[in-house]
Amino acid sequence: MTAPPPTNDTQSASLSDGHAHPSAPDVAQEPARPNGGIEAAHKTQLPLRLALRQQHVPKSRTVDITERFTKACSALKTGQLVKDEYFTLFESISAIEIMDPKMDSGMLQPGETLEDDYDVMRPLLPEELIGIIDQLLCFEMAWHQGYPLSQTLFTSIYIDRLLASNPRTIDDAQFTQKDAPETETPFLDILRAYCLGVIKSCDLVIAKVQSTDYYEEEDFVTQTFNRSLFPNLPVEDFVEMLDYTMDKVDSLPSEVNDSIRMAIKDRLYFRRQLLLALYLDLPPSELAGSWEPVLDSVNGMAVSAQLGQSVQSAFSTKIQRRLASTVPPRPIVELSFRDAVAQLKNIINDCSYASRLAAIPKLPAEYESFLWAFAARTPAPLCYPRAYMARILMDEEMQTPPSIPFADFETLVFPPHSPITDPADWHPVAEGSTSSPLSKARIARCLDLFTEQAGGPLYEYWTALCQNKCRLRRMLTRVVRTWDKLQTQAQAADLEIESALGDSDHREPCNPLSLWVQCKKTFMLEQIVLLGFETNIHLPGEYALMYTFLARIISRRARIIQPIIDSYGPVLRNLEAAEDTQKLDDVKERLRHIETLLHLAKGTSALAKALGDFYVVLASLDLIPRITLYEKSDEFNENQYQLRMRPFLGLGAEDNDEDIVPPLPSFNGKITRCLLRIRDPDEDIWSEIEDQVRIARVEISKVKAAGAGAVWASGVKEEWEKGVDGLLKSCVLLGLGIATFKDALKKADIEEFGWQWLKRLGVRVEVPEVGSAWRYLEGWRVPRIVRVEEKDGK
């Protein structure tokens, strides 16, 4: 790969002019130059039977062409470029300019040396050892945050020395290549062991991140600058080495005091535990508990950090000059030890949380709730914990028989023991099978095919859930399109099932698979809108529009769930008639789940509707800022509307339902109505909004009473309950706001419209910002109505 180092020989310098004088004797030394470009004279001199004497291995020599090249260049016209026809100017933008101090990482300032004069073999003080180890941890965390290794860990001269010779084994990795005399201070050996542990940790992290199917370099840089981080050595070797080193700490000279001894041991122990926790090949069920020891060891380290003494000279940006790099030199990333420990704890907690997935009930719906809860964690999990989550999710152990898509639609749309999905009924001659064997086989084949088709979209959806919020939102807008296509396949499958069933008396929901796809799809759409609020994409001026739209999507989902519930009626009656209590209980239990889903959809839809309407009122009174998105006419501009609705446009055309995106709603009528009637607090507009709030409260309370298990969120009970409480609180806050507003209207002595009028109303609207105590749920922004004292109004 590496070209041979250049020689300074100029033996063939005289050849450079060869082309110009075809008759010159040294031309003969320029035979069949493969690149061509030699005058015809050369070609004519080629002997006919060249192959006889020719060796087919090319040799190479260096020819000085400075003069000729310079002369040729000067003959070019200004602005004329001689270039490779496939080389574009666009490409040239990424080229590094040599000798430009901002871009050229290899450029030395006058008097500057390439190497640092830091002596890695100098004896270390124990305090310095602790200082360096802690600094390494800071860099490791900065790397986790998304900085490249070149700006973080690879600035360590110690790590550079260990890796510079491209070691294959632990023994090969030494600070110095020579057989150095045995050092008197054992601290260097300890540092070496720790550094090797750090290097292997990086290797394990990179391996895990790269093993997931989707990750972005903008979140995390896996580039190792051509350095090998012992990918082939087993973790056990490093753990053993650290164990051995920990034993050596005990035999340190007696002048090293106990607290320092403990501090060093804590650090080695932490690294050991971390390596074990990062270990790749454990099945998910054995992961639980692997992070607690790491967390425990971190606490010890945080306490003893003050014993350390920092050694700034052991880190240098100069190392970047020797790393294979196509980017300009960048400064060292500074991260304080306190921040690093906080970051480390977040990583540990997130991973530990992710490992809980193995313990929750094995149901796809439960997994999905878990993934949503994981995605909602604050601070947002870093790349590694996400990769860790994804790996657990995709593990074979997490499979739900017979397959994940099957188990998912079976739970959501079919009553338990449905003859369509019951495997017992699949056998052509199963006893008690009610339909003909032939049609059973047809249905089974059809479900099989659909399961296969649904696998991809479902997998994409879950992959998106392992990303950070902004990317999750963007990816969902794409995933929804895949689901839209799946809808067509679901419809085909539904038709097939229906024709196979013939006129048998199973009253399954009509088009069950389409219902499943629609249900999933609308849920994703809701989440796209809500994530838009969470990530502050929607501006206050748009709230009215977006909440109204959200209400529309959610109520659509309620309409999809309804026929599923309706289909339970005949099933229950049949079972009651047959007095099959076991099955009856199963069906009733499942029905409770689906009903809870419906309550949730009805409740949230009512809340969204009420919010949307209230925002229309507030916007009409100029109580929330009208931003540029509103044109003078107070109307949303058609183009901007199309832009905002782009993720949703064209969806749902096959639903035999109306398009998901409504035509641009005109708030004008509503706003005028508001302005005319709003002064009367007993006006319909208020009772409409209040009714919605009431419905929301009633429905969500039902959901809360049913509990997390009822919506398949028992794995994340705590988070789920917090979420439902947040919804209820949002309802209360909204109700309160409306009451305050109405009260102000009643009290105000209003005679005319306009600013005067508003001032006399004596209220102010606050939209809770991120982190506000009033923002109970990130996606639900309930405006607060605050009374303004008379003096504030002036």
Next chain:
Amino acid sequence: MATALDNTSSQVSVENAEATSYLEDLIGSELRIHTSDNRVFGGVLKCTDKDRNVILGVTYEYREPSAEAIRKAVEESGNPTAPVNWISRFVGLVVVPGEHIRKIELQEKYYGSGYA
């Protein structure tokens, strides 16, 4: 007068055509460019212009070992002609500004020992 001018301009265009053709032939060949700070860049010629700015692709940077490193190597081996490796690393696509170019070398590949 007019003829003289025509002659000069045609001469210029001939020179330009020759230069262009020479440089075009060099595109894609392996060059070694010595820069004013004693580094050498070995890569494939992608583009050049009137100011002798050169764009090289798939470039490696080579740097002479420091005097210190040479001294150490000689001391350790006891051999005054002990080989010391140049320090090299991959740098990818680079632009070498014309003003910093000290020397340009062509890496020629040829077959056999020639037919001489």
